[in-house]
Amino acid sequence: MSTFKAPKGTYDLIPPVSATFLAVREAIAAPLKNSGYGYIETPGFENVELFARGVGESTDIVTKEMYTLTTKGGDQLALRPEGTASVLRAALEANLHKAGNLPVKLWYSGSYYRYERPQKGRYRHFSQVGAEAIGTEDPALDAELIILADQAYRSLGLSQFRILLNSLGDKECRPVYRAALQDFLGGLDLDEDTRRRSEINPLRVLDDKRPEVQKQLVGAPMLRDYLCDACKTYHEQVRELLNAAGVSYEDDEKLVRGLDYYTRTTFEFVHDGLGSQSAVGGGGRYDGLSEMIGGPSLPSVGWALGVDRTVLALEAEGIELELPATTSVFAVPLGEEARRLLFGTVTELRKSGVAADFAYGGKGVKAAMKAANRSGARFTIVAGERDLAEGVVQLKDMESGEQEAVALDKVTDEIRRRLG
Template identity: 75%
Template sequence: MSSTSQAFQAPRGTYDILPTTAGTVLAVREALAAPLRRAGYGYVETPVFEDVNLFSRGVGESTDIVTKEMFTIATRSEESQRLALRPEATASVLRATLEANLHRTGNLPVKLWYSGAQYRYERPQKGRYRQFWQVGAEAIGAEDPALDAELIILADDAYRSLGLRNFRILLNSLGDKQCRPVYREALQNYLRGLDLDEETLRRAEINPLRVLDDKRASVQDQLGGAPMLVDFLCEDCKAYHEQVRELLTAAGVAFEDDPKLVRGLDYYTRTTFEFVHDGLGAQSAVGGGGRYDGLSEMIGGPELPSVGWALGVDRTVLALEAEGITLDIPATTDVYAVPMGEQARRVLFGLVTGLRRAGVSADLLFGGRGVKAGFKAADRSGARFAVVAGERDLADGVVQLKDLTSGDQTPVALDALVTTLKEKLQ
């Protein structure tokens, strides 16, 4: 349908997931989540909107996410709380953990995974949307390099289970509250001597590490001589980071040390990492995360050292396309019933209902169309078998079962159809 004859379209920066692509999207979500379930992560789902302050405190007031990209919600005048659509899920998952006292009810870490949409007001382009889907994981309440390595390995396993090969893991350490202030001061002194616009200089005073993440060439060209955080790490952070590196190497997970890797959120400490795919152009990051030991305290909770990641479903689908990978998506329909006549329609309707209740995916030709149209519909459905019946078949107490792959057709007794099909499909 042309845009001139259609009253409404999907909002700018969003898109519809339709049956033609839904199989791949769902398979990607499942592949990203499967390693987490095997590693003992439990599912959590939070509201898509939260108190604005949860994100301004946790994500960081100097970040583009908070200052430029957050969708705020107009609430009724009598409500004092300001709300925003979640731009990321870590702060929400940690809020839910604290509210439910999950950190007090069992062994630490609390291991959680989620799947859901996030919202950012960004300039739409391929791979960057205003509503985008992520699968993520958080391990809350433990400071252990093995936990950092575990999450990176699980993400690597997830991507490889999809057949992806052309991605790289970038790894860095951002230090902790002991050594980062010294680096922060050195970096600020360096940035003050550069030719930067007022907004960037203001950002440098609030969180100078964010300037390293600036993608503009006019800024990056001046950062060649910037001090590197790796040169300022304290002995504890160096030892912690080296353990992460050793564990990844022992697990056969390749990575690249990237001393400039900062990522876009203020809450990261120590381990930070990013998965990038070189076939996606400018939007090359398909996922990433890191350790956020101080976030709980930022949002009013106790000290809970934690680590997590989020993997982009949208960009993972694009990465599959870039590598020419087509996932083996099972057909949504195993059996397609084609009735010839009103009596057959009633009988096959009952048979289709019985098949579904027996766990067999089945569909029926609706609308009173003929046999030729029925077989075309059966082929389009991807079904392996077609069940055909007319008055003569019903009088004999049988239906015709046609294998749509081989073309073989045999009569099957009505009362044996469910059993026969289940055996053949196994």
């Protein structure tokens, strides 16, 4: 019999590993929930045009990596390759920016899809937690988001990551730099693809990882030499706020990030324990994106952190998260009457907030105790006919091995007391 397998470049998240992924998602979301960010969920697919306009025609994401489909009605859709364009589209559609309270602060969590060559840390389906602050131009917002991501990583116990920081200028100074860079690139020996990229968005060429391209880029004009005074001042304020918060970062003038919509502040979180796929997350300011997708001027800033990459970073640092046991109490009934009564006890325990499970399938005592052991439960309740005749159950502490009889009607209270 042939069995189906997950598509190439994807993975299934299954217990017990999935518990770590959930804990990572929660750790990243916690500082956001604490800072005025509300949860948003958008569809897994959008109009192709949203990403072509928003993410940028020249990006690898749009030219090579998007999963596109044509519906029966002839609509061109794409599985979302990133979160920002969708979140901004949803905020505009719901007129959140008109509710009078800017910035609109949103956070999200979900799966994203890119057709890439699969390798460790890079999949065709991946999970991210992201945050966007929409509608306000303020260096304190840029700093806030970087600080919250730093806080999330540190709460997980990570320490060997670095924050790279740069400014990409704005619509005043970037075109001047762009022209100078295009002039420089025009004199190089570049392949057809790279030359085309340099015509659409020359900054992307700086991001080219190939050694033969990097070698030719020595002496390329630097963006920092072209920043206007307003952008310089803005960037300096972001840096001062990070310094004051004790968040360390490195200035990286080659950092451009892979999306066309970024302006001014850009940043990346990298972990040196991950080999070539070292970026665990990143983001920046995207003041022109709203207009690109047909909205009003809404200067905004945001980031997305990779959940899978963060889990790899934890592995690289040898960090095992302390996860609560999925089961605290396991019930083992011996006989029909015990089944009925203990199932009631398990239901009662669950209602009172205690994680409880049950030996299903009428297992013998040996198999049932093995199941109790595997569940990781701290306590096991065992009851047979003689126990029930006396109105008690046997409560066994799985850590110490000690066992004692407890009155059936008092067992829930006794377990709650012992679990504290």
